Amino acid sequence: MQNIIKYVFLIAIAISTQFIQAQEATNNEKIEILKEQKDKITSEEKDFLKKEVELIIKRFENGEITNEQAELLKKEAAKKRALNIENRTAIIDNKIALLKRNENGYNAKTIKGEKTILRIGSSEDSGDDFIFIGNPDNDKPKKYDRRTYSDFVLAFGLNNAIIEGEKLDDSPYKFGGSRFLELGLAWKTRVFNESNFVRFKYGFSFQINGLKPTDNQYFVENGSETNLEVSPNDLKKSKLNITNLVVPIHFEFGPSKKTVNDNYFRYNTYNKFKFGIGGYAGFNVGTRQKLKYSVNGEREKDKIKSDYNTSNLVYGLSSYIAFRNVAIYAKYDLSPLFKDQAIEQNNVSLGLRFDME
Numbered sequence: 114m115q116n117i118i119k120y121v122f123l124i125a126i127a128i129s130t131q132f133i134q135a136q137e138a139t140n141n142e143k144i145e146i147l148k149e150q151k152d153k154i155t156s157e158e159k160d161f162l163k164k165e166v167e168l169i170i171k172r173f174e175n176g177e178i179t180n181e182q183a184e185l186l187k188k189e190a191a192k193k194r195a196l197n198i199e200n201r202t203a204i205i206d207n208k209i210a211l212l213k214r215n216e217n218g219y220n221a222k223t224i225k226g227e228k229t230i231l232r233i234g235s236s237e238d239s240g241d242d243f244i245f246i247g248n249p250d251n252d253k254p255k256k257y258d259r260r261t262y263s264d265f266v267l268a269f270g271l272n273n274a275i276i277e278g279e280k281l282d283d284s285p286y287k288f289g290g291s292r293f294l295e296l297g298l299a300w301k302t303r304v305f306n307e308s309n310f311v312r313f314k315y316g317f318s319f320q321i322n323g324l325k326p327t328d329n330q331y332f333v334e335n336g337s338e339t340n341l342e343v344s345p346n347d348l349k350k351s352k353l354n355i356t357n358l359v360v361p362i363h364f365e366f367g368p369s370k371k372t373v374n375d376n377y378f379r380y381n382t383y384n385k386f387k388f389g390i391g392g393y394a395g396f397n398v399g400t401r402q403k404l405k406y407s408v409n410g411e412r413e414k415d416k417i418k419s420d421y422n423t424s425n426l427v428y429g430l431s432s433y434i435a436f437r438n439v440a441i442y443a444k445y446d447l448s449p450l451f452k453d454q455a456i457e458q459n460n461v462s463l464g465l466r467f468d469m470e
Contacts, residue, residue, distance in 0.1 A: 144212055147205050154201045162194040168257045168376055186375060255377045260303040262470060264316075268295035268442050270464010272322050274450055277457045285341055290325035290352075293462040301365065309380035312365040314389060319398075320357045320444075322460050325350075332402055332421055337453045339422045346413075350405035355450075355460075357427045359395030387435040393444070394428040424448045433466050442466035 166187055173183040272293040273286050297318025304311040326332070330341040331351045344351070367387035369380040400423050404415040431444035443463050450458040 144209055147209050147212075151202050151205045154205070155198055158194045158198045158201075162190055165190045165194075165376060171257065190376075257377045259377075259379065262301050264299045264301065264468040264470055266295065266297040266299050266316065266318060266466065266468055268464055268466040269293065270442070270462060272324065272460065272462045274324065274458045275445075275461050281461075285327055285330065287325040287327055292323050293464065294321045294323075295319065295466075297361070299361070299468065303380065304364075309369040309371070309382070310366060314363040314365050314391070315361070317358065317360050317395075318393070320359055320393075320395075322355045322357070322462065324353045324355075326353075331404055334419065334421055337422060338455070339451045344404075344406070346406035346408060348404060348406050350403060352403045353421065354399075354401050354403070355397065355423055356399045356401075357395050358398050359393040359427060361391065361393040361431060363389040363391030363431070363433075365389040383437055385436075387440070388433070389435070389440075390432045392428065392430045394426075397423055397425050397427060422451045422453065424450065424452055429460075435466070435468070438468050438470070440466040440468070 169178075169183050169186045169190070172178050173180060178186070270293060271288060272291045273281065273284050273288060275281060276284065295318050297316055299314055299316030299318075301312045301314045303309050304313055326341050329344050329348050329351075331344050331348065332353050333340055333342045365387055366389070367382060368385050369382040370385070372379050372381060397420075400419060400421050402415075402417045402419070402421065404413075404417070406413055427446060427448045429444055429446040429448065431442070433440040433442040435441075441463075442465060444461070446460040448459075450460050
């Protein structure tokens with residue numbers, strides 16, 4: 114489970130990270146690479162022009178623009194791509210001339226390929242692919258109407274349990290010490306053709322719910338039941354971590370700003386309030402108890418991996434109120450925390466959620 118969390122964090126760090134790869138080569142090898150890039154540039158720009166023209170034709174067929182406007186947009190697109198080819202190949206020609214002119218004494222590294230980015234996720238301003246590696250200028254042209262976007266989700270905050278017949282104030286779990294963490298990916302799709310007020314949000318997340326007992330207690334499995342018992346040792350730490358893999362589903366409501374350009378339009382919700390309500394369902398992927406204590410002056414640490422009779426299937430309700438990328442987030446497990454208990458417990462969480470495009 115720790116490896117999974119590491120991988121998810123690496124994905125978060127990789128978002129929008131730029132890197133350049135350089136490789137030593139002889140001048141002749143470098144020139145051959147640059148010539149290949151010239152051919153690739155022409156092919157790429159022609160493909161981009163073809164897609165832009167297809168979008169213009171689609172707008173004309175939908176009655177959004179006149180035939181005259183369509184022809185004008187086609188000419189502008191062709192002119193832009195021709196200039197792109199001219200400018201980009203001129204840069205390559207200059208590099209080739211520099212290498213030939215300094216054939217024996219020029220030792221500077223030539224970049225194999227141009228500036229390269231790694232993009233994970235998509236926003237209003239990026240291309241269509243969820244993962245893109247390459248020159249930012251070569252990212253796919255924007256769709257005329259994109260209805261689905263992707264986010265990286267990070268949430269954390271306070272965690273506890275609502276116990277049948279007891280008040281939350283009487284919880285046997287520490288309020289400050291019991292916390293939760295959620296990491297995942299989400300996609301958001303506009304529901305209606307002509308309005309962005311309602312969005313359907315879905316994805317998958319790892320939820321890690323932590324519970325720290327009070328009064329020197331720890332969790333003990335007694336057959337089919339799990340109970341809290343007072344430890345014979347002076348516990349410095351007692352914590353139960355329950356990790357679930359879930360599929361969250363929300364309906365998100367809120368206004369947005371519509372921006373219309375020549376070749377595409379977008380709805381932007383960044384500076385708007387958003388409200389989401391829905392739920393989640395999934396399964397438990399691991400339960401672990403951590404204990405720290407001292408015996409005869411020696412520090413001891415136990416990490417006990419067991420199911421502790423936690424529910425295999427988990428499901429619940431969740432909601433959030435957001436502005437920009439930050440939300441107040443709450444979730445409540447309808448499934449019991451432990452199976453076959455005389456007194457039912459349900460996990461509850463409250464914290465902050467970040468949906469990062």
